[in-house]
Amino acid sequence: MPPFMAMTEETKKKYPFGVKERIARLEPYRPGKPIDEVKRELGLKDVIKLASNESPYGPSPKVLQAMRQTIKQVNRYPDGGCFYLRDALAKHLGVEPNQLIFGNGSDEVIVTALRAFVQEGEEVVIAKPSFLIYEIASCVVGAQVKAIPLKDFQYDLEGMKKAVSPKTKMIFIGNPDNPAGSYVSQKQLENFLNEISSQILVFVDEAYFEYVQAADYPDTITLLSKYPNLIIARTFSKMYGLAGLRVGFGIARSEVIDILNRLREPFNVNSIAQAAALACLKDQAYYRRIAKEIEEQRKFLYQSFEKMGLSFVKTVTNFLLIDVKTKSDEVSCRLLKKGVIVRDMAFWGLPTFIRVTIGAPSENRKFLRVLKEILKSA
Amino acid sequence: MPPFMAMTEETKKKYPFGVKERIARLEPYRPGKPIDEVKRELGLKDVIKLASNESPYGPSPKVLQAMRQTIKQVNRYPDGGCFYLRDALAKHLGVEPNQLIFGNGSDEVIVTALRAFVQEGEEVVIAKPSFLIYEIASCVVGAQVKAIPLKDFQYDLEGMKKAVSPKTKMIFIGNPDNPAGSYVSQKQLENFLNEISSQILVFVDEAYFEYVQAADYPDTITLLSKYPNLIIARTFSKMYGLAGLRVGFGIARSEVIDILNRLREPFNVNSIAQAAALACLKDQAYYRRIAKEIEEQRKFLYQSFEKMGLSFVKTVTNFLLIDVKTKSDEVSCRLLKKGVIVRDMAFWGLPTFIRVTIGAPSENRKFLRVLKEILKSA
Numbered sequence: 001m002p003p004f005m006a007m008t009e010e011t012k013k014k015y016p017f018g019v020k021e022r023i024a025r026l027e028p029y030r031p032g033k034p035i036d037e038v039k040r041e042l043g044l045k046d047v048i049k050l051a052s053n054e055s056p057y058g059p060s061p062k063v064l065q066a067m068r069q070t071i072k073q074v075n076r077y078p079d080g081g082c083f084y085l086r087d088a089l090a091k092h093l094g095v096e097p098n099q100l101i102f103g104n105g106s107d108e109v110i111v112t113a114l115r116a117f118v119q120e121g122e123e124v125v126i127a128k129p130s131f132l133i134y135e136i137a138s139c140v141v142g143a144q145v146k147a148i149p150l151k152d153f154q155y156d157l158e159g160m161k162k163a164v165s166p167k168t169k170m171i172f173i174g175n176p177d178n179p180a181g182s183y184v185s186q187k188q189l190e191n192f193l194n195e196i197s198s199q200i201l202v203f204v205d206e207a208y209f210e211y212v213q214a215a216d217y218p219d220t221i222t223l224l225s226k227y228p229n230l231i232i233a234r235t236f237s238k239m240y241g242l243a244g245l246r247v248g249f250g251i252a253r254s255e256v257i258d259i260l261n262r263l264r265e266p267f268n269v270n271s272i273a274q275a276a277a278l279a280c281l282k283d284q285a286y287y288r289r290i291a292k293e294i295e296e297q298r299k300f301l302y303q304s305f306e307k308m309g310l311s312f313v314k315t316v317t318n319f320l321l322i323d324v325k326t327k328s329d330e331v332s333c334r335l336l337k338k339g340v341i342v343r344d345m346a347f348w349g350l351p352t353f354i355r356v357t358i359g360a361p362s363e364n365r366k367f368l369r370v371l372k373e374i375l376k377s378a
Numbered sequence: 379m380p381p382f383m384a385m386t387e388e389t390k391k392k393y394p395f396g397v398k399e400r401i402a403r404l405e406p407y408r409p410g411k412p413i414d415e416v417k418r419e420l421g422l423k424d425v426i427k428l429a430s431n432e433s434p435y436g437p438s439p440k441v442l443q444a445m446r447q448t449i450k451q452v453n454r455y456p457d458g459g460c461f462y463l464r465d466a467l468a469k470h471l472g473v474e475p476n477q478l479i480f481g482n483g484s485d486e487v488i489v490t491a492l493r494a495f496v497q498e499g500e501e502v503v504i505a506k507p508s509f510l511i512y513e514i515a516s517c518v519v520g521a522q523v524k525a526i527p528l529k530d531f532q533y534d535l536e537g538m539k540k541a542v543s544p545k546t547k548m549i550f551i552g553n554p555d556n557p558a559g560s561y562v563s564q565k566q567l568e569n570f571l572n573e574i575s576s577q578i579l580v581f582v583d584e585a586y587f588e589y590v591q592a593a594d595y596p597d598t599i600t601l602l603s604k605y606p607n608l609i610i611a612r613t614f615s616k617m618y619g620l621a622g623l624r625v626g627f628g629i630a631r632s633e634v635i636d637i638l639n640r641l642r643e644p645f646n647v648n649s650i651a652q653a654a655a656l657a658c659l660k661d662q663a664y665y666r667r668i669a670k671e672i673e674e675q676r677k678f679l680y681q682s683f684e685k686m687g688l689s690f691v692k693t694v695t696n697f698l699l700i701d702v703k704t705k706s707d708e709v710s711c712r713l714l715k716k717g718v719i720v721r722d723m724a725f726w727g728l729p730t731f732i733r734v735t736i737g738a739p740s741e742n743r744k745f746l747r748v749l750k751e752i753l754k755s756a
Contacts, residue, residue: 014633016576017495017547017607023637029644031458055453064449071445074622074654075433077615080409104482104624107643115518117397120498133644140493140641169395198394229395237455244452244649246482255392259401263518265485266407266511271622272650276452 003120003142022139029132033341047339048363053178053208053319055241056360059276060286063242066279070272078271085269085278089249092281093221098254101261102269106207106235106248109260111137113231113250114170116259117201118143122169125160129179129348131205134172143169153180153313153321157192170201175218176208179348179355181315186218193227203231207248208317210239211291217316221251228253236273238318239287240280245273294318297358304368308375319357321345324375328354331374338370381498381520400517407510411719425717426741431556431586431697433619434738437654438664441620444657448650456649463647463656467627470659471599476632479639480647484585484613484626487638489515491609491628492548494637495579496521500547503538507557507726509583512550521547531558531691531699535570548579553596554586557726557733559693564596571605581609585626586695588617589669595694599629606631614651616696617665618658625651672696675736682746686753697735699723702753706732709752716748 005021015024032051039047059067082102090097103109110133118124120142126134128147138145144167148159160171173192176183184192189204196202204220220232235248247269250260280287298315305312305322313321324331332344332354345353356367383399393402410429417425437445460480468475481487488511496502498520504512506525516523522545526537538549551570554561562570567582574580582598598610613626625647628638658665676693683690683700691699702709710722710732723731734745 015495015637017579018497018577019495019637020497023494023640026640028640029458031455031644034457034461035454036457037461049454052455054455058450058453067449067452068446070622071442071449071650072436074445075436075619076413076427077409077430077432077621078624079412079414080407083412083415104648105643105645107645111643116401117393117395119396119398199396201395241453243455243645244448246456246645246648259393259397262401262404262406265483265489266409267483267485267621267624270482270624270648270651272449273648 003144020142022142026136026139029136030347032343033336035341038336038339038341042337044339047341048359048366049341050357050359050363050367051341051343052243053238053317053357054243055239055290055318056363057241057290059241060280060283062283062286063276063279066275067272070275074271076271078267078269078274080266082269082274085274088278088281093251095221095251096254099224099251099257101250101257101264103248103250103264104268105237105246106205106233106250107133108264108268109233109248109250110134110203110205112260112263113201113203114138114141114143116263118169121167123165123167125163125168125171127155127160127172127174127177129345129350130172130174131178150177150180154182155184157184157188161192161195164196164200168200170203171196172203172205174205176212176315176317178207178317179319179321179343179345181313181317181320183212183214183217183316185216187216189218189220190223193223193230198227198229201229201231202227203233205233207233207235207238209234210287211294211318212316213295214316224251224253231256236277236280239291240277242273242276242280245276246270247273247277294358297361297364301358301364308372319355321350321353321355323352324354325352328352334374335370340367340370342367381522398520400520404514404517407514408725410721411714413719416714416717416719420715422717425719426737426744427719428735428737428741428745429719429721430621431616431695431735432621433617433668433696434741435619435668437619438658438661440661440664441654441657444653445650448653452649454649456645456647456652458644460647460652463652466656466659471629473599473629474632477602477629477635479628479635479642481626481628481642482646483615483624484583484611484628485511486642486646487611487626487628488512488581488583490638490641491579491581492516492519492521494641496547499545501543501545503541503546503549505533505538505552505555507723507728508550508552509556528555528558532560533562535562535566539570539573542574542578546578548581549574550581550583552583554590554693554695556585556695557697557699557721557723559691559695559698561590561592561595561694563594565594567596567598568601571601571608574607576605576607579607579609580605581611583611585611585613585616587612588665589672589696590694591673592694602629602631609634614655614658617669618655620651620654620658623648623651623654625655672736675739675742679736679742686750697733699728699731699733701730702732703730706730712752713748718745718748720745
């Protein structure tokens with residue numbers, strides 16, 4: 001959408017105080033359907049959700065304990081500076097505390113970076129398909145988005161570099177990428193950063209960092225000293241299983257973080273999220289076990305798809321793309337009616353693909369059973 | 379600060395990718411110090427906080443129960459639409475569900491309204507002093523702020539009306555006002571709305587709504603049908619005692635809400651906040667008791683100040699301004715060293731005033747005792 005599109009007569013009439021036409025027309029993010037909503041709307045009792053790349057497991061006992069201790073004090077505002085969490089996370093990552101910004105989910109870090117550094121009419125380069133928030137949030141600030149198609153479900157970094165113009169202000173690299181599940185290697189990322197002007201911010205979104213086992217996956221934090229234009233985002237929503245609590249973070253040079261901190265809301269991370277995230281950091285063993293289990297389930301799913309003759313995209317994350325070789329909207333709709341929520345990729349431009357989160361063993365078995373039934377009768 | 383100020387050489391050097399000078403210079407919100415921070419920094423054991431207009435009481439047993447039930451499911455994303463909370467709140471308020479937007483605190487509703495409707499170079503009219511976020515968030519979007527001084531700690535609506543220019547896009551009315559604790563009556567508000575063009579949004583912030591007993595306090599929701607340019611904000615942070623959880627809301631015509639919903643993050647309200655707020659609505663009796671107790675404590679404080687010969691501003695809220703007739707920064711600093719956190723009003727342009735939250739009876743007694751000691755030796 002052109003950032004400076006004039007208000008239509010219809011918009012003017014509806015909004016006498018005015019609104020930017022691009023915002024009046026904005027297509028909001030479409031989240032995976034909540035389990036409760038599906039139960040309510042379809043009258044189903046047993047519903048599993050493999051649509052939002054959540055962890056199938058609740059918080060560890062230690063994390064639950066930290067939450068229970070905090071719920072009685074919610075009449076007090078949260079610590080706006082996230083003191084204890086910041087201190088522990090800085091040590092955990094080997095960065096300075098002032099190199100961290102916390103967000104109400106890492107999506108808030110993405111939005112805040114765009115609000116801080118990208119002006120109306122400037123350009124943002126993203127991959128296509130990739131996490132929808134990159135495009136939506138860029139549109140909100142009035143940026144022109146250049147979306148470079150993936151090549152064989154991998155980032156086309158060469159193509160993204162060529163898309164850079166004097167107006168380009170930010171480049172998003174989802175690493176690993178959502179929905180492809182593929183990743184950019186250390187060498188690829190370094191080469192890319194070497195060839196990009198330091199006047200362009202490179203935002204590396206590592207939401208699925210904790211799942212990646214690949215030896216050549218980048219150690220992005222060590223690149224911060226060489227590339228002042230680098231911003232990294234990670235989250236407690238995925239492997240740490242705190243999606244419902246909303247806590248993510250950004251890592252960058254302190255001067256970049258300083259700007260982001262000026263723009264965020266003073267109490268953007270709630271008290272329970274802070275306590276729970278801190279407890280997660282102290283309970284690494286629990287989360288390593290989960291990562292290991294997801295890895296085993298990934299192998300199990302690969303084997304099952306091969307037996308079924310289905311092609312899929314190999315992933316380093318807890319989700320994967322499956323080519324159902326028929327209309328994905330129909331397949332996902334039929335899965336939904338059987339109580340299995342997955343993501344239809346038609347909206348992402350992949351009309352025969354569904355994206356499925358790797359769930360607990362019983363969830364994966366149910367998904368495979370229902371998918372087999374549906375594809376047999378398709 | 380002028381919205382279009384050019385980048386200085388220093389800023390350019392620090393940020394080769396550029397940043398708006400007004401954002402590089404932004405003075406962030408200064409929150410009240412958290413109790414933990416004061417204990418840590420001053421080595422104190424007993425600290426009370428009367429600085430952030432929080433409820434001194436934790437959640438009700440029913441609310442705690444709702445939170446406990448939710449903490450095990452935080453691995454799932456929150457319901458982005460806040461279905462159950464929206465439905466219950468709409469019924470509670472007598473509005474349609476699509477007239478509500480939920481925020482990560484009501485401050486997020488303020489920021490979102492500015493991002494949606496106010497463009498760089500346009501003007502925002504506020505009172506001075508008032509809630510700092512109105513000014514900070516206006517500055518972030520590049521608006522020019524016109525701040526009209528209170529008259530005898532009351533909104534000067536006549537002065538605010540005169541400040542309106544063809545560039546004016548939004549007017550903030552804190553009702554009751556923070557930090558004054560005074561309010562605009564139904565008649566005053568209606569007269570004001572009648573005289574303001576429908577091309578200007580009037581944002582009425584009712585964060586302390588539940589504390590107000592005054593018979594002529596506005597029933598703002600009923601005004602929505604007549605004034606399409608009206609936005610109301612309320613919160614669960616104050617009387618409902620959920621400050622730590624971050625949940626507030628806006629009420630407006632559905633077309634205004636539609637725009638705000640396009641701009642917010644998809645999962646901006648965490649799951650525990652949704653469950654707790656819903657339980658609050660169902661447990662009104664508990665909160666009415668708290669409101670009554672705060673009212674009694676307010677009277678007790680009035681009487682105590684009168685005995686001490688201190689002048690103060692009468693309030694309809696759970697906080698009040700006290701004129702300590704000496705430097706407020708010194709008094710608040712000395713109170714802090716004795717473990718009593720209050721808000722120094724010097725930054726707000728009231729260099730002999732402190733703002734004090736009405737706490738639990740024991741907290742109020744401690745505050746009075748320490749204040750007496752300090753003023754005796756001043």
